[in-house]
Amino acid sequence: MYQRKQLPGSAVSNSKRTSAIKGKKVVQEKNYTRCTPAILSDLFSGFDDQQKHLVKQMGFDGLLTMRLTKLNKQFGAWVLCKLDPLSANLFVGSRNKLRLICEDVSLLSGIPCGRKQILPAIKDDVKDVKDYMCHIFQKDSFDGLTIMAIQKILEQ
Numbered sequence: 002m003y004q005r006k007q008l009p010g011s012a013v014s015n016s017k018r019t020s021a022i023k024g025k026k027v028v029q030e031k032n033y034t035r036c037t038p039a040i041l042s043d044l045f046s047g048f049d050d051q052q053k054h055l056v057k058q059m060g061f062d063g064l065l066t067m068r069l070t071k072l073n074k075q076f077g078a079w080v081l082c083k084l085d086p087l088s089a090n091l092f093v094g095s096r097n098k099l100r101l102i103c104e105d106v107s108l109l110s111g112i113p114c115g116r117k118q119i120l121p122a123i124k125d126d127v128k129d130v131k132d133y134m135c136h137i138f139q140k141d142s143f144d145g146l147t148i149m150a151i152q153k154i155l156e157q
Contacts, residue, residue: 039070044152052155063115 045065048056053065083092090098099105107114131143138154140146 038067038072040148042067042070044148044155047156060115 041064045056045067048065053062056062056065080091084090084101085092089101091101092098103114134146135141135143138146138151140150
């Protein structure tokens, strides 16, 4: 079986299941990929002044000061179960609720908050940005732009 190189922040799982056709065992490879906070933190900490300036121009300067290297999954799941995003209330117990503001979310998650509103993307704008990024990083398609690929390019 072909072994794919495993990248940090990704996992490969081989699972065997019985096929519906003639009861044969079939090995299925499942790929789980995610970008861990530590990978992002390491990536941003290695940026030079020009790269940091470009990130600030895009309005994501809060990411440059992010000190989050791992997430507490149980705490995150608890918060998501107790949070009503429409009213911005966190329900604690059966009768108590706390109104959250962006600074509270920043304190809970460790992610810096900013004052810029994020607007929904327009399809043509997304296509233009993808084309522009492919041009910058000299890739034929946007699918080839992974965190690891960008990190290797930036390290050169």
